[in-house]
Amino acid sequence: MIQTDILIIGAGPTGLFTVFEAGLLKLKCHLIDALPQPGGQCSEIYPKKPIYDIPGFPEILAGDLTKNLLEQSKQFEPGFTLGERAETIEKLEDGSFIVTTNKGTKHHAPIVAIAGGLGSFEPRKPKLYDIEKFEDNGLEYFIKDPEVYRNKKVVISGGGDSALDWSIFLADIASEVTLIHRRNEFRGALDSVEKVRELKILNKINLITPAEVTALHGYKKIEAVTVTKGEEEQLLETDHFIPLFGLSPKLGPIGNWGLDIEKNAIKVDTFDYQTNIPGIFAIGDVNTYPGKLKLILCGFHEATLMCQSAYKILNPGKKLVLKYTTVSGIDGFDGTRKESPKAVVQAINT
Amino acid sequence: MSDIKIKIKDREGVIHEVLAPTDMAMNLMEVCKAYELPVEGTCGGMAMCASCQCYVLSDQQLPEKGEEEEAMLSEAFYVRNNSRLGCQINITENLEGLLVELAPEY
Numbered sequence: 395m396i397q398t399d400i401l402i403i404g405a406g407p408t409g410l411f412t413v414f415e416a417g418l419l420k421l422k423c424h425l426i427d428a429l430p431q432p433g434g435q436c437s438e439i440y441p442k443k444p445i446y447d448i449p450g451f452p453e454i455l456a457g458d459l460t461k462n463l464l465e466q467s468k469q470f471e472p473g474f475t476l477g478e479r480a481e482t483i484e485k486l487e488d489g490s491f492i493v494t495t496n497k498g499t500k501h502h503a504p505i506v507a508i509a510g511g512l513g514s515f516e517p518r519k520p521k522l523y524d525i526e527k528f529e530d531n532g533l534e535y536f537i538k539d540p541e542v543y544r545n546k547k548v549v550i551s552g553g554g555d556s557a558l559d560w561s562i563f564l565a566d567i568a569s570e571v572t573l574i575h576r577r578n579e580f581r582g583a584l585d586s587v588e589k590v591r592e593l594k595i596l597n598k599i600n601l602i603t604p605a606e607v608t609a610l611h612g613y614k615k616i617e618a619v620t621v622t623k624g625e626e627e628q629l630l631e632t633d634h635f636i637p638l639f640g641l642s643p644k645l646g647p648i649g650n651w652g653l654d655i656e657k658n659a660i661k662v663d664t665f666d667y668q669t670n671i672p673g674i675f676a677i678g679d680v681n682t683y684p685g686k687l688k689l690i691l692c693g694f695h696e697a698t699l700m701c702q703s704a705y706k707i708l709n710p711g712k713k714l715v716l717k718y719t720t721v722s723g724i725d726g727f728d729g730t731r732k733e734s735p736k737a738v739v740q741a742i743n744t
Numbered sequence: 745m746s747d748i749k750i751k752i753k754d755r756e757g758v759i760h761e762v763l764a765p766t767d768m769a770m771n772l773m774e775v776c777k778a779y780e781l782p783v784e785g786t787c788g789g790m791a792m793c794a795s796c797q798c799y800v801l802s803d804q805q806l807p808e809k810g811e812e813e814e815a816m817l818s819e820a821f822y823v824r825n826n827s828r829l830g831c832q833i834n835i836t837e838n839l840e841g842l843l844v845e846l847a848p849e850y
Binding site: 435439443512518520521552553554575576577579581639640642643 | 784786792795
């Protein structure tokens with residue numbers, strides 16, 4: 395079981411900055427995120443977009459902000475459970491919590507900080523009849539193990555980078571790869587588009603555009619899909635169908651944790667961003683209170699105040715004084731120390 | 745500059761007539777959010793999520809679709825010929841009387 399002081403759900407900017415603020419108070423953090431990489435929306439949706447309202451940064455790319463936050467928190471050695479979604483929470487008699495992910499990983503912590511943004515990113519599912527029946531029976535939204543597709547027929551649907559990249563990758567593994575997209579144009583990196591074009595000429599990718607998968611067929615697992623191109627319909631035999639239409643955030647299981655929810659956000663007390671369950675905090679875009687603004691900079695502020703309260707819960711009766719990093723420096727959990735050089739006062743000998 | 749009147753049909757079929765300012769650099773997605781209509785605007789208006797997709801039911805001259813909007817709509821669900829992303833429609837005076845319908849939640 396993973397043990398930590400503050401268990402942070404969501405590794406976006408607010409969650410990552412919590413690691414730093416907690417670290418200043420000598421509290422250790424562990425983060426859970428449904429995405430395979432930290433950064434939340436900043437790395438998943440808009441890594442190449444500039445942000446102009448981070449104090450002190452006239453302009454910073456969302457991907458670089460993530461990189462900087464990781465660098466800033468590194469000295470406090472956060473743990474990560476990535477690619478797993480926090481599913482259930484259990485409150486123990488001593489007031490601490492056990493959070494279990496969809497893959498069964500258990501985490502134990504006295505404090506839980508939900509920094510889940512808009513929720514966990516779930517695949518966007520095409521609206522096809524009986525789609526649930528085929529999920530994991532030949533229909534997958536993620537490619538976990540490419541070997542599954544060796545010498546199989548695969549149909550991929552979608553027009554973004556993941557559809558392009560996986561078509562290219564599977565072209566060498568699967569016996570047949572068909573890429574289907576609603577437009578002739580793809581929304582992906584130029585060299586990926588170029589590569590798909592090459593593989594099409596080599597007959598290694600069967601490209602059907604502008605077209606759509608409009609029906610799924612099979613007894614227990616996928617056996618064929620209907621591809622509609624204009625007025626024409628075509629039945630295409632396949633072993634796998636992989637729709638890659640991006641991800642959309644859903645509040646998900648957190649919504650059933652007994653927290654006060656208002657319009658898909660968790661209600662908190664602005665004193666310390668604690669929820670209605672003592673010991674569970676909610677910070678960043680996931681929370682709501684009168685005057686709430688969903689801004690990264692507000693998430694940073696909320697994380698900072700939250701850590702003070704977390705410290706007091708963990709160290710009852712102990713006095714806590716705000717320390718300035720300019721004065722005290724930073725002692726990392728990794729043994730590093732950062733501090734400003736001492737001013738040297740030298741007398742002038744006359 | 746003055747406010748314009750636009751009509752937004754929600755997913756239950758109720759039409760909301762709202763006033764939208766033309767001098768605040770607002771787009772249709774933001775107007776929906778300002779009136780607490782059920783529009784998520786997940787990506788914040790970058791044409792990257794399609795949660796603000798709507799169907800344009802009136803015939804005002806709208807700004808042309810950009811590359812990013814075209815691409816997003818080609819991946820979104822429930823897309824029709826009159827689909828637009830609300831975040832890509834800036835509120836200008838010539839949109840007076842615009843009528844749109846929110847697309848189903850994706």
